[in-house]
Amino acid sequence: MKVPLVYLELAQPGSDPHSPSKGILYRDPQGIPAGEPFNPDVGSEQWPFHESFLLQTEQGIRLADLHLLDCHPRQLSSFEREQIDLVALSLKHILLQAQEHRQTLEQLQSQLQDSRSTAARYQQIFENAVEGIFQTTLEGKYLVANPALAHIFGYESPEDLMHNVSDIGTQIYSDPEQRAEFIQRMLREGQVVNFEHQVCCKDGRLIWISLNARTIYNDQGDPLYFEGFVTDITASRQLKERQQQLEEARRESEHRFLQLAENTQQLFWITTLYSKELIYVSPA
Known part of the structure; x- marks a missing residue:
């Protein structure tokens, strides 16, 4: 099979079917000089011979049209048509692969964008x-830290924290035994x-934190590192301690009152403010 020009007219999904892209597969330099522009109008007088072959999927979806053009009228022989069928089959396979790719x-681009x-x-x-x-590593060095963690421990930034803390057990934990x-x-x-313990800030302050963490393992089940969350509970811890102190003081006050009331030899009683109902009467 020998014609001066062979080109492929691709069917672009989603594009205008009347303006598909075209690619030259073969151009005979003797029949069509390289400097001569390609006229895509296959119906023009420049191409008295024109044969086109449809390339489509098994479902009938058009992939492309294969065009054979010549400046002189001619007929394709049976052998040439068999050759064209083989070429068309190869092109169809290539186009399907390109479509899949x-x-x-x-x-992949969509997944990358979503990621x-x-x-x-x-x-x-x-x-x-x-x-x-x-x-953190198992040995006690930070791998990742967010701004909130640096702020809790009194450091200017995560970089400041990770750069200056090389041993969490001795530099962050107030009691290394808790580490x-x-x-x-x-x-x-x-x-x-809710692992509560006391830590030492960069400026020496002691605060209380609550720790929730988990161990990350590799495929072989070996521990790789620890990751988790830290919450500053200093204020709530102080409030709880203050409430405990007040409760202890109340119980101590009641104990002293009862000792005084039960050991006095004078008559002593307590009533409600309005109904004058007796609440307490001393043994005397």
Whole structure:
């Protein structure tokens, strides 16, 4: 089969079917000089010979049209048509593969965009969270820290915290034994919930925190690192301690009152303000 010009007219999904893209597959430099522009109008007088072959899927969806053009009238022989059928079959296979690759690429691009959007949302949550978020090595060095964690411990930024703290057990925990207890529970149970302990801030202040964490393992079941959340509970802890002190003071006051009232030799009683109902009468 020998014609001066062979080109492929592709059917672009979603585009105007009347203006498909065209690609030259073969151009005879003797029949059509390289400098001569290609006229896509197959019905023009420039191409007295024109044969087109439809390339479509098994479902009848058009993939492309294969065009053979010549400046002189002619007829295709049976052998040439068999050759064209083989070429068309190969082109169809290539086009289907290209279509599959394009769809796969579009899916990957969509997944990548979704992943980027999800990552941006998680990054925003991480940066703006009120709780401290962390990842640490088993040895006690920070891998990840958010701004809230740095603020809780009195550091200017996560970078400041991670750069200056190389041993959490001795630099953050006020009692290193509690760090050892935390690690034992994390390795034994895989997590801790509401683990309250006292920590030392950068400026030396002691505060109370509540820790929720879990152990992250590799595929072989070996522990890789710890991750979790930290909440500053200093205010609530102080309030709880103050309430306990007030309760102890109340009980002590009642105890002293009863000792005084029950040991006095004078008549002593207590009534309500309005009904004058007796609430207490001393033994005397």
